[in-house]
Amino acid sequence: MINWRLDLRLLAFIELFIGILMLIPTTLAYRYQEADALRGFLIAYLAIAVFCSTSLILTGKPKTKTMYARDGYLVVTLTWIIATAFSAIPLVASGAYVDYSSAYFEVMSGFTTTSATVLPEIESLPKAILFWRSQTNWLGGMGIVVLFVALLPALGVSGSLLVGAESVGPTKDKLTPKIKNTALILWSIYIGFSFIETLLLLLGGLNLYDAVTVTFSTMAAAGFCVKNSSIGTFGSAYVDIVVTLFMLVSGANFALYYKALSGKLSSVLKDGELRVYLGIWAVVSLLAALKLFTSNTYDTFAQSLRYSTFQTASILTTTGFATANYIHWPAFTQVLLFLLFFIGGSAGSAGGGVKVIRIVALFKMGRAQIKHRIHPRGVFQVRVGQTTFREDLLVSIATFFGVYILTGVVGAVVISLSGADPLTSFSASFLFLGNIGIGFGEVGPAGNFAFLPSWIKWFCSFLMLVGRLELFTVYVLFSKHFWKH
Amino acid sequence: MINWRLDLRLLAFIELFIGILMLIPTTLAYRYQEADALRGFLIAYLAIAVFCSTSLILTGKPKTKTMYARDGYLVVTLTWIIATAFSAIPLVASGAYVDYSSAYFEVMSGFTTTSATVLPEIESLPKAILFWRSQTNWLGGMGIVVLFVALLPALGVSGSLLVGAESVGPTKDKLTPKIKNTALILWSIYIGFSFIETLLLLLGGLNLYDAVTVTFSTMAAAGFCVKNSSIGTFGSAYVDIVVTLFMLVSGANFALYYKALSGKLSSVLKDGELRVYLGIWAVVSLLAALKLFTSNTYDTFAQSLRYSTFQTASILTTTGFATANYIHWPAFTQVLLFLLFFIGGSAGSAGGGVKVIRIVALFKMGRAQIKHRIHPRGVFQVRVGQTTFREDLLVSIATFFGVYILTGVVGAVVISLSGADPLTSFSASFLFLGNIGIGFGEVGPAGNFAFLPSWIKWFCSFLMLVGRLELFTVYVLFSKHFWKH
Ligand SMILES: [K+]
Numbered sequence: 001m002i003n004w005r006l007d008l009r010l011l012a013f014i015e016l017f018i019g020i021l022m023l024i025p026t027t028l029a030y031r032y033q034e035a036d037a038l039r040g041f042l043i044a045y046l047a048i049a050v051f052c053s054t055s056l057i058l059t060g061k062p063k064t065k066t067m068y069a070r071d072g073y074l075v076v077t078l079t080w081i082i083a084t085a086f087s088a089i090p091l092v093a094s095g096a097y098v099d100y101s102s103a104y105f106e107v108m109s110g111f112t113t114t115s116a117t118v119l120p121e122i123e124s125l126p127k128a129i130l131f132w133r134s135q136t137n138w139l140g141g142m143g144i145v146v147l148f149v150a151l152l153p154a155l156g157v158s159g160s161l162l163v164g165a166e167s168v169g170p171t172k173d174k175l176t177p178k179i180k181n182t183a184l185i186l187w188s189i190y191i192g193f194s195f196i197e198t199l200l201l202l203l204g205g206l207n208l209y210d211a212v213t214v215t216f217s218t219m220a221a222a223g224f225c226v227k228n229s230s231i232g233t234f235g236s237a238y239v240d241i242v243v244t245l246f247m248l249v250s251g252a253n254f255a256l257y258y259k260a261l262s263g264k265l266s267s268v269l270k271d272g273e274l275r276v277y278l279g280i281w282a283v284v285s286l287l288a289a290l291k292l293f294t295s296n297t298y299d300t301f302a303q304s305l306r307y308s309t310f311q312t313a314s315i316l317t318t319t320g321f322a323t324a325n326y327i328h329w330p331a332f333t334q335v336l337l338f339l340l341f342f343i344g345g346s347a348g349s350a351g352g353g354v355k356v357i358r359i360v361a362l363f364k365m366g367r368a369q370i371k372h373r374i375h376p377r378g379v380f381q382v383r384v385g386q387t388t389f390r391e392d393l394l395v396s397i398a399t400f401f402g403v404y405i406l407t408g409v410v411g412a413v414v415i416s417l418s419g420a421d422p423l424t425s426f427s428a429s430f431l432f433l434g435n436i437g438i439g440f441g442e443v444g445p446a447g448n449f450a451f452l453p454s455w456i457k458w459f460c461s462f463l464m465l466v467g468r469l470e471l472f473t474v475y476v477l478f479s480k481h482f483w484k485h
Numbered sequence: 486m487i488n489w490r491l492d493l494r495l496l497a498f499i500e501l502f503i504g505i506l507m508l509i510p511t512t513l514a515y516r517y518q519e520a521d522a523l524r525g526f527l528i529a530y531l532a533i534a535v536f537c538s539t540s541l542i543l544t545g546k547p548k549t550k551t552m553y554a555r556d557g558y559l560v561v562t563l564t565w566i567i568a569t570a571f572s573a574i575p576l577v578a579s580g581a582y583v584d585y586s587s588a589y590f591e592v593m594s595g596f597t598t599t600s601a602t603v604l605p606e607i608e609s610l611p612k613a614i615l616f617w618r619s620q621t622n623w624l625g626g627m628g629i630v631v632l633f634v635a636l637l638p639a640l641g642v643s644g645s646l647l648v649g650a651e652s653v654g655p656t657k658d659k660l661t662p663k664i665k666n667t668a669l670i671l672w673s674i675y676i677g678f679s680f681i682e683t684l685l686l687l688l689g690g691l692n693l694y695d696a697v698t699v700t701f702s703t704m705a706a707a708g709f710c711v712k713n714s715s716i717g718t719f720g721s722a723y724v725d726i727v728v729t730l731f732m733l734v735s736g737a738n739f740a741l742y743y744k745a746l747s748g749k750l751s752s753v754l755k756d757g758e759l760r761v762y763l764g765i766w767a768v769v770s771l772l773a774a775l776k777l778f779t780s781n782t783y784d785t786f787a788q789s790l791r792y793s794t795f796q797t798a799s800i801l802t803t804t805g806f807a808t809a810n811y812i813h814w815p816a817f818t819q820v821l822l823f824l825l826f827f828i829g830g831s832a833g834s835a836g837g838g839v840k841v842i843r844i845v846a847l848f849k850m851g852r853a854q855i856k857h858r859i860h861p862r863g864v865f866q867v868r869v870g871q872t873t874f875r876e877d878l879l880v881s882i883a884t885f886f887g888v889y890i891l892t893g894v895v896g897a898v899v900i901s902l903s904g905a906d907p908l909t910s911f912s913a914s915f916l917f918l919g920n921i922g923i924g925f926g927e928v929g930p931a932g933n934f935a936f937l938p939s940w941i942k943w944f945c946s947f948l949m950l951v952g953r954l955e956l957f958t959v960y961v962l963f964s965k966h967f968w969k970h
Pocket residue numbers: 113114115221222223318319320435436437
């Protein structure tokens with residue numbers, strides 16, 4: 001069953017909420033006297049006002065407040081689709097973007113924290129528009145719906161359904177019995193880290209505008225930047241290190257920060273996923289640095305390490321910032337970075353991709369298969385950290401991985417219809433699905449997606465959404481069972 | 486427990502058996518008066534004689550004839566490693582190959598039916614050597630150990646363990662209660678089809694040598710060819726069609742032919758895997774043909790279809806023959822072919838890769854996940870054809886896929902140490918693992934693997950073996966549990 005009235009009402013409220021958040025860039029447009037941008041935002045307000053009032057009037061008071069699993073998937077998916085639809089209006093109505101499909105692609109890329117861009121040139125755009133673009137990163141990072149649940153009066157079980165459909169990873173940590181409190185805690189930690197990063201960047205000599213926009217995209221593991229050459233523009237080792245650090249923060253499970261703040265630091269340090277996550281970062285950074293140094297790509301080992309730690313963190317956490325155009329790096333370092341495309345951030349983080357814990361589980365499932373072959377009558381359990389994973393969870397994790405890869409491969413076929421070569425098509429599909437934002441071939445750090453035909457931009461927006469909502473929240477809508485009574 | 490004496494004895498017998506099979510190319514070397522080749526084979530015989538006599542004398546009569554699961558994995562893996570070691574001797578001792586690592590790579594590529602080659606120029610080699618190279622394809626296609634089991638006096642339960650460790654696919658069809666009879670039936674069907682294909686190729690104007698060697702590599706879904714430009718050399722639509730047909734035959738489950746011969750044709754036509762397998766071939770061929778035609782790559786639609794059906798069958802069945810250098814085809818057709826890298830032939834076929842049935846199962850597992858989200862309390866079973874797959878089989882299938890992809894991605898990182906670009910490294914790793922033999926970038930149909938450093942050739946030989954024996958038969962040997970009492 002689907003409670004259409006309640007769902008539409010929720011969507012209208014969330015849209016209103018997006019409108020309120022748009023007041024920040026609108027103020028900037030006013031302050032910077034960017035008339036085009038201001039016009040863009042005003043047109044967006046008009047559209048939002050029409051949509052919300054129509055929806056609220058049409059639906060009236062819902063007969064029942066009961067929500068079902070299906071409502072959760074529907075509201076979350078539609079929230080992302082509709083929020084993008086309205087948030088894209090200022091981009092195109094200000095004249096900054098050439099057409100609506102480009103603007104939609106860009107904002108979906110923002111909200112899903114993919115941050116693939118259609119812009120060949122960024123710095124010439126109105127500052128208010130670029131700010132809004134970065135702000136979509138930040139809003140999407142911890143989840144639009146989660147933020148809404150955190151701020152709205154208690155939604156009861158509906159809140160859990162909504163948060164469950166939007167949050168990432170195979171296991172959901174319950175920080176508190178009440179979902180509203182959990183959402184509030186997660187967003188508070190997120191805001192707290194954002195403040196600290198902004199401060200550190202200001203100390204590094206960035207102006208407030210740059211510091212805030214960079215922070216937006218770092219903390220969300222997102223990757224938009226108001227500069228043409230991404231973080232490389234600042235040319236500062238200090239900035240590189242701060243951003244590397246906060247990318248790593250954003251790619252870890254936020255529940256761990258709550259545990260650490262609650263005084264359970266020792267259990268945090270024992271966390272299996274966190275150790276593997278940091279281990280992968282350390283090993284890949286080191287291997288890449290060795291190759292960069294021995295191939296004379298950089299003069300010193302310290303410099304090699306500076307670029308490799310940054311780029312490894314950027315791809316592993318699925319942020320997609322760049323301080324170097326790594327497609328000119330030696331092949332080995334490129335393929336190392338490509339390896340990270342199949343891993344991603346941690347469960348419960350701002351990062352995308354498959355998630356470290358699923359890779360760990362797959363690895364352990366492989367080990368269990370080996371033991372089973374040696375002792376065919378034995379029963380072998382899969383333990384990750386202190387938890388034994390039930391067989392249905394294992395099926396769900398391994399299925400996720402399989403469907404993820406198959407989606408990516410089919411996505412590559414569709415993208416290749418644009419004429420993009422195999423490496424470009426393949427890495428593009430997986431950079432959308434993993435919400436990474438930069439890839440290889442024509443879509444490396446210096447590339448952009450302006451070359452895609454409109455209809456492929458819409459398809460890529462779909463891939464980004466499917467990736468951000470971890471496949472099934474979107475895929476359920478394509479099942480006939482979903483629409484059956 | 487491992488029955489070392491019995492295992493070593495079996496290995497010695499299998500090696501003797503390889504020696505006997507080598508008599509065919511030796512006779513050819515004598516007939517064609519190829520002194521270098523003859524010398525190569527004689528040196529190989531010497532080495533085999535020393536190995537076998539030493540092993541048989543050292544082991545004496547085994548105390549017990551009991552074999553355990555571990556013995557099966559050990560004997561099968563070692564059979565492939567040692568058979569390759571001795572079979573590679575003629576290649577290097579005849580002076581045809583530059584070093585032993587190249588010869589080992591080539592023969593492993595032959596037995597595993599990968600058929601990636603290190604030769605930039607093929608036709609100048611002694612005909613006896615090329616024949617032996619094609620013969621390794623044919624022997625590997627249905628399984629060396631299976632052939633041995635078929636021909637040797639009953640091995641009892643040991644035979645089942647050996648065949649189980651070598652055969653491909655998640656489910657094993659038991660054609661007859663006795664494994665020896667099953668092995669005999671499979672090999673008889675294989676030989677029968679080989680006769681028919683040879684006849685048809687002779688009718689197409691090929692000489693006996695060409696017809697037999699092409700048949701060897703077609704029926705094994707293998708892909709070596711005695712010509713520089715693979716099947717394209719013959720330039721005959723008739724040959725293309727015959728080879729396409731028999732590639733499709735080799736990539737289907739051989740148990741189905743037994744069923745058909747037993748009069749159960751209707752159950753064959755209802756087989757879920759067969760339908761999907763042929764369906765993928767038909768759809769991909771058609772899409773590729775449309776693109777080839779509309780992009781003016783070929784003048785007529787019929788011609789486009791001739792090349793697309795051939796190349797699609799070649800990659801899907803993991804044969805790796807070529808009638809066109811498809812890396813010059815439009816991007817879309819290339820990426821379509823790349824999609825097939827993630828599918829492969831059928832279970833119980835001569836083909837490699839993931840296998841169609843595992844992809845079907847993954848797809849249905851995805852659907853079950855969707856249903857589960859819509860009805861969280863429901864229990865959903867996965868049915869493929871008429872069989873309901875148990876949860877432990879599903880875990881094993883999905884784990885296989887996950888470990889397969891991760892192996893391929895890590896393999897790409899190792900191969901990139903040769904300096905190969907990302908597309909070349911990535912497709913090389915998966916063409917080895919899937920026993921496909923041709924890929925993209927530098928390793929397309931016109932490419933070869935001479936550029937790989939020796940140690941990476943050994944690593945690639947390992948990848949081919951891991952792929953052919955479906956990961957776990959080899960991976961178990963790396964577990965400490967395997968070697969514990
Ligand atoms: K990103």
